[in-house]
Amino acid sequence: MEIDSLKLKKLRNYLNDEIGIYVEDDKLKSIYERKIKKLLEKFDYDNFNKFFKDLLLRKNSLLKQELINVFTVNETYFFREKHQFDTLINYILPELDKIRPLSEVISILCAPVSTGEELYSIAILLMEEGKLIKKRDFLLLGIDIDSNVISKAKEGIYSARSVQKLPPEIIKKYFIEKNGKYMVRDFLKKAVNFKVVNILDRYAMKRLGMFDVIFSRNMLIYFDEKSKREALAIFYSILKDEGYLFLGHAERIPNDIKLFKSLKIGESFVYKKVSDS
Ligand SMILES: C[S@@+](CC[C@H](N)C(=O)[O-])C[C@H]1O[C@@H](n2cnc3c(N)ncnc32)[C@H](O)[C@@H]1O
Structure with a gap:
């Protein structure tokens, strides 16, 4: 499924409100291509509006959790600083x-x-x-x-x-x-x-x-x-x-x-x- 930048921004703003992370406009497309696309396929979505509605209505907690996992940056190591x-x-x-x-x-x-x-x-x-x-x-x-x-x-x-x-x-x-x-x-x-x-x-x-x-x-x-x-x-x-x-x-x-x-x-x-x- 292809998603235009307006929809991607909608998704970014939703996640920003929920978890605080803010992804800049210029990084959205690449996150979509590398990760979100696969996630939508995995959960059998071929329509963005349906997917977004389910997300807002909290219909699928696993979908929301996996989407959050896509947006996080987890770099860490022992004795850092x-x-x-x-x-x-x-x-x-x-x-x-x-x-x-x-x-x-x-x-x-x-x-x-x-x-x-x-x-x-x-x-x-x-x-x-x-x-x-x-x-x-x-x-x-x-x-x-x-x-x-x-x-x-x-x-x-x-x-x-x-x-x-x-x-x-x-x-x-x-x-x-x-x-x-x-x-x-x-x-x-x-x-x-x-x-x-x-x-x-x-x-x-x-x-x-x-x-x-x-x-x-x-x-x-x-x-x-x-x-x-x-x-x-x-x-x-x-x-x-x-x-x-x-x-x-x-x-x-x-x-x-x-x-x-x-x-x-x-x-x-x-x-x-x-x-x-
Ligand atoms: C770069 S890691 C930092 C790990 C460790 N504190 C360090 O400095 O090595 C950032 C972590 O923040 C988590 N994170 C981002 N937003 C969060 C939120 N709203 N609640 C809890 N954890 C969050 C991410 O999942 C990610 O694992």
Whole structure:
């Protein structure tokens, strides 16, 4: 089926409203040719209006999920921007450990987590540090809107490229190598949790609970301004007082948003929640 640019823009705008990602006009045609066309064939659509109507009426949740999966960019790897994890382990968690009662779980959210490397990296570094996890409980949760990447995160099998920034001794301790693939060892898998969630779905986000630290790296760059502001407001609402937000190196909180204070801690810039009380 051929689709004109007006229809493609309609589809782009619908997805932009739903999930925040904004695809520029000049990229639409190629995404259609490479991916959406096949998806429409798979679901037996030969009429755009029928397909779009079904989408709006939420007639087929699998179709919607697969369409979303087509639009996401999932690049990630272990120890990406490691200095941010070092800031977390060496400064932020020791500080939170002092101010939170020992009976309170310290919760860390990776939103989005893609195929899981970011959350596993945090778990590995917490285990390497050793003292904090002996002392108290941590909850590590990773969420993403793309159901394919969450399945891969749960599976925990990675390519050599994905683990290339990890020192050999860490690979040996936390992975089983088989036929050029790296399988996360069971004890590490048990330390993390993954879930499909749309960050812009404020009710689903609220249901996750409150967090001490949120990592949201390399997603907001794909969002339009309105969705980015919405996501930041949601992160604010689920961060505990004294909580911290980490963004990707190309992402900033607009100056007029006064919900977070920018700080340099260790080698990284982080955002601390400004308490609303
Ligand atoms: C480039 S990856 C970033 C992964 C990881 N945080 C990192 O920096 O390595 C961006 C991820 O954002 C996810 N994403 C995009 N829009 C989302 C939304 N509305 N809710 C949840 N995840 C979303 C995509 O599915 C994709 O896996």
